[in-house]
Amino acid sequence: MQFQAIYPGSLLVAAAILVLMAQSFVKGEKKLTISLIISLIGVILAIFFTFKLFGVNESFYENALRVDDFGVFLSLVALIGTALTILISAGYLKKVKSYYTEYYALILLAACGMVFLTISGDLITFLIGLEIMSISIYILAGFNRESKKSNEAAMKYFILGAFSTGFLLFGMSMVYGATGEIVISEIGKAEKSAGMLIGLGLMLVGFLFKIGAVPFQNWVPDVYEGAPTPITAFMAAGVKTAGFAAFVRIILIAFQNCGEEWHTILQVIAVLSMIVGNVVAISQRNIKRLLAYSSIAHTGYMLLAFAAAKSDPNMASSSILFYLFTYTFTVIGAFGILIYSGRENLDDFAGFAHQKRFMGIAMTVFFFSLAGIPSTAGFMGKLFIFMTAIDQKLYWASVIGIITSMISVFYYLRVVVYLYMKPEVTRAAPLTDWNVAIASAVSVIGVFVLGLIPQSVIQLILTTYQSMLQ
Amino acid sequence: MFFTLENCLILSVILFSIGCYGVLTKRNILVILMSIELMLNAVNLSFISFNYFNYNMMNGEEMGHFFVLVIIAIAAAEAAVGLAILVALFRNRDSADIEKLVEMKW
Amino acid sequence: MILDALFLINALLAVGFAVAMITRKNPIYSALCLIATFFPLAFIFLLLWAPFVAMIQIMVYAGAIMVLFVFVIMMINTEKQELEAGKPKWYRRIAGAIAFLFVIVGFYSIVMGINSIAPVDSSIKEEFGSTAALGHLIFDKYLIQFELVSVLILVAVIGAVFLAKKNLD
Numbered sequence: 001m002q003f004q005a006i007y008p009g010s011l012l013v014a015a016a017i018l019v020l021m022a023q024s025f026v027k028g029e030k031k032l033t034i035s036l037i038i039s040l041i042g043v044i045l046a047i048f049f050t051f052k053l054f055g056v057n058e059s060f061y062e063n064a065l066r067v068d069d070f071g072v073f074l075s076l077v078a079l080i081g082t083a084l085t086i087l088i089s090a091g092y093l094k095k096v097k098s099y100y101t102e103y104y105a106l107i108l109l110a111a112c113g114m115v116f117l118t119i120s121g122d123l124i125t126f127l128i129g130l131e132i133m134s135i136s137i138y139i140l141a142g143f144n145r146e147s148k149k150s151n152e153a154a155m156k157y158f159i160l161g162a163f164s165t166g167f168l169l170f171g172m173s174m175v176y177g178a179t180g181e182i183v184i185s186e187i188g189k190a191e192k193s194a195g196m197l198i199g200l201g202l203m204l205v206g207f208l209f210k211i212g213a214v215p216f217q218n219w220v221p222d223v224y225e226g227a228p229t230p231i232t233a234f235m236a237a238g239v240k241t242a243g244f245a246a247f248v249r250i251i252l253i254a255f256q257n258c259g260e261e262w263h264t265i266l267q268v269i270a271v272l273s274m275i276v277g278n279v280v281a282i283s284q285r286n287i288k289r290l291l292a293y294s295s296i297a298h299t300g301y302m303l304l305a306f307a308a309a310k311s312d313p314n315m316a317s318s319s320i321l322f323y324l325f326t327y328t329f330t331v332i333g334a335f336g337i338l339i340y341s342g343r344e345n346l347d348d349f350a351g352f353a354h355q356k357r358f359m360g361i362a363m364t365v366f367f368f369s370l371a372g373i374p375s376t377a378g379f380m381g382k383l384f385i386f387m388t389a390i391d392q393k394l395y396w397a398s399v400i401g402i403i404t405s406m407i408s409v410f411y412y413l414r415v416v417v418y419l420y421m422k423p424e425v426t427r428a429a430p431l432t433d434w435n436v437a438i439a440s441a442v443s444v445i446g447v448f449v450l451g452l453i454p455q456s457v458i459q460l461i462l463t464t465y466q467s468m469l470q
Numbered sequence: 471m472f473f474t475l476e477n478c479l480i481l482s483v484i485l486f487s488i489g490c491y492g493v494l495t496k497r498n499i500l501v502i503l504m505s506i507e508l509m510l511n512a513v514n515l516s517f518i519s520f521n522y523f524n525y526n527m528m529n530g531e532e533m534g535h536f537f538v539l540v541i542i543a544i545a546a547a548e549a550a551v552g553l554a555i556l557v558a559l560f561r562n563r564d565s566a567d568i569e570k571l572v573e574m575k576w
Numbered sequence: 577m578i579l580d581a582l583f584l585i586n587a588l589l590a591v592g593f594a595v596a597m598i599t600r601k602n603p604i605y606s607a608l609c610l611i612a613t614f615f616p617l618a619f620i621f622l623l624l625w626a627p628f629v630a631m632i633q634i635m636v637y638a639g640a641i642m643v644l645f646v647f648v649i650m651m652i653n654t655e656k657q658e659l660e661a662g663k664p665k666w667y668r669r670i671a672g673a674i675a676f677l678f679v680i681v682g683f684y685s686i687v688m689g690i691n692s693i694a695p696v697d698s699s700i701k702e703e704f705g706s707t708a709a710l711g712h713l714i715f716d717k718y719l720i721q722f723e724l725v726s727v728l729i730l731v732a733v734i735g736a737v738f739l740a741k742k743n744l745d
Contacts, residue, residue: 006720013727013730016730020734061719061720062717062718064718064720064721065720100738102734102738105734106731106734106735109727109730109731109734110731112727113727113731116724122721123537124536124537124540124718124721125720125721125724127540127544128540128544128721128724128725128727128728129724131544131547131548131728132724132727132728132731135547135548135551135728135731135732135735136731136735138551138552138555138735139551139554139555139731139734139735139738139739142555142558142739145558145561145738145739146562147562148562148563151555151558151559151562151563152559152571154555154558154559154739155499155555155556155559155571156571158548158551158552158555159493159499159502159503159506159552159568162503162506162548162552163490163493163506163509165544165548166486166489166490166506166509166510166513169510169513169541170486170509170512170513170516172537173513173516173517173520173534173537174516176517176520176533176534176537177516177520177524180524180527180528180529182533182537471580472580472581472583472584473579473580473583473623477583477587478583478620478624481587481590481591481620483679483680484591484594484680485590485591485594485613486679487675487676487679487680488591488594488595488597488598488676489594490672490675490676490679491598491672491673491675491676492597492598494668494671494672494675495598495668495669495671495672496598497668498603500603500606500607500645500648500649501597501598501603501606503645504597504603504606504607504610504645505597505598507610507637507641508594508597508610508613511613511614511617511637514617514629514633515617515620515621518621518624518626518629519624521624521626522624522625522626525699525700525704526699530700530701530704531713532704532705532709532710532713533713535626535628535629535705535710535713536710536713536714536718536721538626538629539629539632539710539714540721540725542632542633542636542637543725543728543729544728545637545641546636546640546641546729546732547728547729547731547732548732549641549644549645550644550732550733550735550736551732551735551736551739553644553645553648553736553740554735554736554737554738554739554740555739556648556652557648557651557652557739557740558739558740560652561742
């Protein structure tokens with residue numbers, strides 16, 4: 001059955017086309033409801049069919065697709081992120097009174113790109129998946145056409161994204177020239193050569209840009225601030241998940257013979273990302289910007305685990321996968337509450353928890369999870385990562401990671417302090433929005449399940465690296 | 471002997487660097503987009519020359535040619551979306567100067 | 577010999593027009609120079625046994641993409657004062673120059689380390705790079721990638737129409 005590999009992706013495209021067609025039959029606010037239902041059904045069906053791909057571990061279509069547990073797990077994470085994004089988007093679109101349902105279609109198409117990116121077996125599928133995802137996100141970042149900030153965010157993201165794609169492509173051409181192969185597993189069998197190394201260097205530039213690591217992090221705060229809030233959540237969760245999926249697969253499989261070179265580089269980049277992200281975040285008063293800098297820091301944590309892949313790639317890739325899973329729930333939940341409250345500045349949040357008690361609790365949970373307080377998912381993720389790094393004797397990098405992580409507790413808890421301790425300000429309480437509330441509830445449950453009983457998920461994850469090699 | 475893989479790659483690298491320089495120094499967004507197109511073209515040249523000069527290593531398959539066709543499609547999609555974003559930007563602020571994108575600090 | 581001469585001429589033309597592209601002040605001249613860069617490149621593709629790609633290069637790049645550029649340049653009508661103030665800030669210049677040097681030097685050393693076996697012309701299959709051969713590749717071996725490109729184009733169409741249209745609804 002070759003077709004099972006493309007069911008999730010094709011379902012997402014079909015749902016996107018249905019959403020576009022539905023516009024011509026319904027008008028006004030009904031349009032939004034219909035599109036919301038179609039896209040949710042599409043994503044849930046895609047999740048269902050992706051789930052059935054567990055344990056397949058085969059290549060399809062002449063190695064174009066490589067369906068293994070690693071890719072399937074990350075597809076699932078990306079699709080869960082998409083479903084939650086669609087839910088919080090419903091609240092956002094109602095709030096800004098935007099009736100353009102192209103929005104849902106583009107989210108579904110971006111999700112399709114992510115699915116193909118995570119299960120790509122050769123460089124061409126990988127490239128097209130990446131581009132489908134990125135181009136959809138460029139457009140979504142500029143979705144508020146009347147807002148100068150949104151235009152600017154889209155433009156900056158587009159220029160830097162296309163620029164980094166150029167480097168990625170040049171790297172691919174070098175790898176192709178040096179090995180004569182485009183299938184990822186075949187490239188891994190080639191010996192180390194000058195062409196492979198320059199290809200690795202150029203592709204690293206492209207990847208580090210996509211995941212927002214330090215020398216290439218300049219775009220992150222501006223784009224996160226300017227883009228519509230649900231899209232910011234989507235970028236932080238979905239794009240990062242898919243980007244890391246491709247990153248891990250290409251570096252660990254295709255460049256497995258070029259090991260020594262990239263470990264040191266990644267270690268330095270991880271340390272810089274953690275320092276820059278956490279230190280600059282302290283001075284931010286805008287919560288979207290604060291979460292942007294914190295996302296740079298979280299990229300740093302994951303890269304730290306990656307740098308430990310030298311002798312134990314299994315643990316390294318497992319901890320990255322687990323961290324991505326926890327981060328998806330946490331960050332989408334946090335952005336969801338920003339949408340619910342309709343506020344962005346820290347000062348506006350004063351006393352929010354007294355106006356909306358449950359939302360206040362949920363926000364506390366998410367920020368505790370971001371800070372890595374025990375019993376939340378963020379704690380387990382960080383524990384996993386630092387354990388991996390210390391096992392591989394990356395002592396100084398781990399120490400810096402733990403210190404910066406303590407610094408981060410300060411600015412996350414400051415938000416919680418504003419929620420509860422500050423006297424109530426004049427801003428009226430927001431209206432109840434059930435879509436966002438459901439997304440937050442799901443995220444809270446996810447955070448606690450992964451924080452308190454992560455065993456089954458971890459067991460599943462620990463076999464994924466082996467499945468990539470088969 | 472000028473027509474060798476080395477020289478083709480050097481040409482490709484020079485074009486790529488010119489594009490790179492253009493992206494980093496030009497202020498007009500249109501010229502930046504054109505420089506990106508030039509970079510993609512340099513990549514095309516490198517794929518095609520690898521495919522020809524390492525003919526035996528690729529078993530005589532035109533993988534590089536197919537890759538180039540995909541890159542051209544990507545370049546077209548990127549150009550369309552980039553110019554659309556520029557038009558939307560221009561509608562709101564009447565300027566195609568990248569130094570004036572200061573709504574949020576870089 | 578004739579190959580060498582043709583390659584050299586076209587390479588110099590391509591570099592010359594590319595340099596001209598980034599030194600022009602008026603974007604319309606830049607666009608024209610970029611179009612002029614594509615032709616010698618397409619000629620080099622012909623020398624490299626890639627006739628189909630060479631044709632696509634002319635038709636899609638020079639014919640479609642650049643026409644789009646020229647169209648947008650005419651549409652948004654960049655004002656005069658902006659062209660005069662078009663000098664980059666000093667730090668952008670330095671960054672650009674460093675990047676330029678870095679890329680050139682870094683690649684050059686690597687390029688010298690790449691070994692190649694240039695095929696004798698008689699050893700190449702007659703149909704290498706022809707439309708028929710590429711057709712087989714696209715619609716047989718790389719079918720799934722080809723179909724995925726259509727999704728990419730769909731995204732671009734939706735995005736371009738949505739962002740650039742003046743009045744929605």
